Amino acid sequence: MPKRYHVTVIIAHWLIAILVMVALFMGSNVLTEMDNTDPEKINSLRGHMIAGIVIGVLSLYRIVMRFTASRPAHAETGNALLDKLGVIAHSVLNLLVVLMVASGIGLALQSGLPAVVFGGEGSLPASFDEFAPRAAHGLLSKALMGLIVLHIAGAFFHQFVLKDKLLSRMGIGKTN
Ligand code: HEM
Structure with a gap:
């Protein structure tokens, strides 16, 4: 049994971690604050969509691995009981990331975003609220934020309270 994850899985994990934080922050603090008539909105959406797609590709790679x-x-x-909850929390965390990507793609396709954002054709809809995946995307994002806090708290509990060098499995510090 290896002591660390495969190096490419470690890289994918940390890239996903950074991109998900950025996508959550940009989504809830920048995108939702901008009106769809704002000329800058298309650029912000482009960055958000690219980050989201990269998260999806890296997540698929992690699932295959x-x-x-x-x-x-x-x-x-x-x-x-804690061990069982840990296994469940990891599965739900991965599922939420995949559902965020899926609802984001669903929303983009329903509202014709690829042509507007990447093809420069047409204009944004007045609002995304009329598209069903928008509500799911927003609700799932709140659940994801909560689970990320729990995930980080769990990792720190292992690392600093149980002192079992858990983070070394993800490439931080020496293994036992
Ligand atoms: C894990 C990946 C993703 C995360 C964490 C994420 C996060 C977010 C968040 C937090 C919001 C604002 C939700 C709210 O506060 O109601 C949002 C909005 C949005 N996201 Fe994502 N997203 C992801 C993937 C995607 C993808 C792949 C696409 C499209 C290809 C996408 C398109 C959108 C759109 C169109 C909005 C609506 C913006 C608005 O209402 O003005 N997202 N996203």
Whole structure:
């Protein structure tokens, strides 16, 4: 059983972490604050959509690697219930990221964004609110924010309270 994840999985993990934080911040603090008539909105949407698609591609890679490459056993805390919750939380976290990407793509396709944002044709709809995936995208983003806080708290609990060098599995520090 390896002590670290595959180096490409580690790189994908940290790239996803950064891009998801940026997409969440830009989505909730920049995009939602801009009116669709603002000439800068298309540029902001372009950046957000590219980040989202890259997150999707990297997530697919991680999913493939999850089933094909060997990886460290799931971390243990000494408490069976916490361990079970940890496994469930990781699955839900991955699922939320995939659903964010899927709802974002759904929203983009329904509102004709690819032609406007990447083809320079036509204009943005007055609002995205009339498209069903928009509500899902917004709600899922709040759930994702909550789970990311839990994820980081769990990692820090292992690293600094249990002192089990958990972060070394993701390339930070030496393994045991
Ligand atoms: C994990 C990936 C993604 C994250 C974390 C993310 C995050 C967000 C957030 C937080 C918002 C604002 C939600 C709200 O506060 O109601 C948002 C809006 C939006 N996102 Fe994403 N997104 C992702 C992927 C995508 C993708 C792949 C696309 C399209 C290809 C996309 C297109 C949009 C659009 C069109 C909006 C609406 C902007 C508006 O209402 O003005 N997103 N996103």
